Amino acid sequence: MAAHQDAFSGLTPPDPPLADGDLLLRPPLPQDIPWIVRGCQDPEVPRWTTVPSPYTEAHAREFVEESPVDWAQGTEARFAILLDGAGAGMIGIHRLLGDGVPEVGYWVGPWARRRGAASRATRLVVGWAFGQLGLPRLDLLTMPGNTGSEGVAAAAGFTRGPVEASGCDQRGTRVDVHRWTLSREDWARS
Ligand SMILES: CC(C)(COP(=O)(O)OP(=O)(O)OC[C@H]1O[C@@H](n2cnc3c(N)ncnc32)[C@H](O)[C@@H]1OP(=O)(O)O)[C@@H](O)C(=O)NCCC(=O)NCCS
Numbered sequence: 001m002a003a004h005q006d007a008f009s010g011l012t013p014p015d016p017p018l019a020d021g022d023l024l025l026r027p028p029l030p031q032d033i034p035w036i037v038r039g040c041q042d043p044e045v046p047r048w049t050t051v052p053s054p055y056t057e058a059h060a061r062e063f064v065e066e067s068p069v070d071w072a073q074g075t076e077a078r079f080a081i082l083l084d085g086a087g088a089g090m091i092g093i094h095r096l097l098g099d100g101v102p103e104v105g106y107w108v109g110p111w112a113r114r115r116g117a118a119s120r121a122t123r124l125v126v127g128w129a130f131g132q133l134g135l136p137r138l139d140l141l142t143m144p145g146n147t148g149s150e151g152v153a154a155a156a157g158f159t160r161g162p163v164e165a166s167g168c169d170q171r172g173t174r175v176d177v178h179r180w181t182l183s184r185e186d187w188a189r190s
Helices: 030-039 044-048 057-073 117-131 147-155 184-189
Strands: 023-026 077-083 086-094 103-108 137-142 159-170 173-183
Touching: 023 117, 030 057, 030 086, 057 077, 077 117, 086 117, 103 117, 117 137, 117 147, 117 184, 137 147, 137 159, 147 159, 173 184
Parallel strands: 103 137
Antiparallel strands: 023 077, 077 086, 086 103, 137 173, 159 173
16 A cells, blocks of 8 residues: 555644544543543553553653644544543544554543443544545454454444454564454445
């Protein structure tokens, strides 16, 4: 695939923000730091994602402060997931620049799970990435056994591929992953 550099250098967060009922997505802000730290204390978040562990307030501050830089450079689109105006989790599209396929990643805090936050947020960012950015394909990586995330990926229309041995770096260790894929054509047909 050709580099996305020209097409995506300098991203602007959607305005009006992406929303679905009581769920809204906007770039992370300093006021989100306390609930980001709280969410990342749940062992399920570091278990299945690449967030630092143990996760500190400094990690959250760095994450929030990097977000506008990533948006401005077009490297990564980070969104806070809000439910009824309260922080629920994070979703992002990584690897927007370069030759690889951009990847969707997310977590939802234990207090906000099973309300459709992750699946609705994923559908929103997928629609934005295909509709507004014109990306041809998105990937999503899950570690074997992460049934929760598999449910989210399937609900958003992704198709699961075979296990890629050592397919992902998790805090310095290579781990196995399933690569889920969704093309713009398949998304448009669904
Ligand atoms: C996985 C995770 C993001 C799901 O968030 P969520 O907002 O609760 O997910 P949704 O409510 O949108 O769930 C959508 C569907 O996925 C499936 N699902 C979600 N969580 C599940 C779980 N714990 N067990 C089994 N299925 C689950 C269900 O089919 C669910 O639909 P239903 O509630 O109507 O049955 C959340 O549990 C989480 O953050 N986990 C830890 C971090 C993580 O795994 N991130 C993803 C890395 S790839």
